Amino acid sequence: NAGVTQTPKFQVLKTGQSMTLQCAQDMNHEYMSWYRQDPGMGLRLIHYSVGAGITDQGEVPNGYNVSRSTTEDFPLRLLSAAPSQTSVYFCASSYTSGSSYEQYFGPGTRLTVT
Amino acid sequence: GENVEQHPSTLSVQEGDSAVIKCTYSDSASNYFPWYKQELGKRPQLIIDIRSNVGEKKDQRIAVTLNKTAKHFSLHITETQPEDSAVYFCAAPSGGSYIPTFGRGTSLIVHP
Numbered sequence: 001n002a003g004v005t006q007t008p009k010f011q012v013l014k015t016g017q018s019m020t021l022q023c024a025q026d027m028n029h030e031y032m033s034w035y036r037q038d039p040g041m042g043l044r045l046i047h048y049s050v051g052a053g054i055t056d057q058g059e060v061p062n063g064y065n066v067s068r069s070t071t072e073d074f075p076l077r078l079l080s081a082a083p084s085q086t087s088v089y090f091c092a093s094s095y096t097s098g099s100s101y102e103q104y105f106g107p108g109t110r111l112t113v114t
Numbered sequence: 115g116e117n118v119e120q121h122p123s124t125l126s127v128q129e130g131d132s133a134v135i136k137c138t139y140s141d142s143a144s145n146y147f148p149w150y151k152q153e154l155g156k157r158p159q160l161i162i163d164i165r166s167n168v169g170e171k172k173d174q175r176i177a178v179t180l181n182k183t184a185k186h187f188s189l190h191i192t193e194t195q196p197e198d199s200a201v202y203f204c205a206a207p208s209g210g211s212y213i214p215t216f217g218r219g220t221s222l223i224v225h226p
Contacts, residue, residue: 031212040123042203042218043158050211058213059115090157094212100146100165101212103205105157 002026006091006106013081013113021076021109023091031094031101032074033058034066036087037108043090049074081113116141116208120217127194128225135220137204138186144206147187148214149178152201161202162189194224 007022025032033048045058049068063085065077074093078085091106117140127133139147145166150158164171164178164187171178175194180187191198201221205214 033213035216040218042120043216045208045213045215048213059215096212100148100163101207102148102160102163103150103158103214105159107157 004091004093004104004106006089006109008109009107011109011111013078013111015081015083015113017081019078019081021078021089021091021111023074023076023106024072025074025093025104026072027093027095027104028071029093029095029104030071031096032068033092033094033103034064034074034076035090035092036060036085037090038087046076046089078111083113085111086113087111116144116206116215118204118206118215118217120204120220122220123218124221124223126223126225129194129196131194133191133194133198133222133224135189135202135204135222136186137188137206137217138184139206140185141206141208142182142185146207147178147180148205149176149189150203150205150216152203152219154200158203191222194222196224196226198222199224 004025034046035043047066049055089109092103094101120137148163151161152158177190201219204217
C-alpha cells in the first residue's frame with residue numbers, strides 16, 4: 001500500500017495562476033480532506049468529502065475547489081493563486097470504526113505564491 | 115462547529131521530565147479525541163486516541179486523560195527523550211462528523 005500520495009511536493013506560482021494539487025489513496029477510505037498548515041495556526045480544514053460525489057466546505061474554503069469522482073482521488077484546485085495561499089497543504093483520508101477514526105496524512109505540498 | 119483550544123503553544127523541558135499538553139473543546143457531542151505528532155518537515159501521525167466512554171488511556175510513556183464534564187483532555191508524556199521533540203496536535207470531531215477540528219499545536223522541545 002502506498003497510503004496517501006500527493007503531488008507535487010513543491011510548487012511556486014505567480015499571483016493569478018491556477019493549478020491543481022493531486023491527492024490519491026489506495027486504502028479504500030470513505031473520507032478524504034484537505035488541510036492547510038500555517039505557522040501558529042495548526043491544521044485548518046479547506047474542503048472534505050464523505051464519499052465519491054459528495055464534497056463540503058471546511059473552515060477556509062475560499063479560493064479553492066474540489067471534486068471527488070472516484071473513491072481514490074481528491075484533487076484540490078486553486079482558481080487564481082494569491083500570496084495568502086502560500087502554505088503547506090496536506091491531504092488526508094480516514095476510515096471509521098464505530099465512533100473512532102484515524103486520519104492518514106499525505107507527505108504534503110509546499111506552495112509558494114509570489 | 116467545534117472549537118478546539120490547545121495550550122501551551124510552546125513547551126520546553128529537560129530530558130527525563132514530564133510534559134503535559136491540554137486541550138478544551140466546545141461540542142458536548144464530541145466522542146473521540148486523537149493526538150497527532152508531527153516531526154519537523156514530516157506529516158502528522160496519530161500517536162494515541164481516546165473515546166468518550168473512557169477516562170484515561172496509556173501506551174508506554176504516553177497517556178491521555180479525558181474529562182467530559184469539563185470538556186477538556188490532556189496528553190501526558192513521561193520520561194521525555196530528545197526524540198519526543200515535535201509539534202503535537204489535539205483534535206475533536208466537528209458536529210458529529212468524522213472530520214476533525216485541530217488545535218493550533220504545541221511545540222515540545224526536549225533538551226538533552
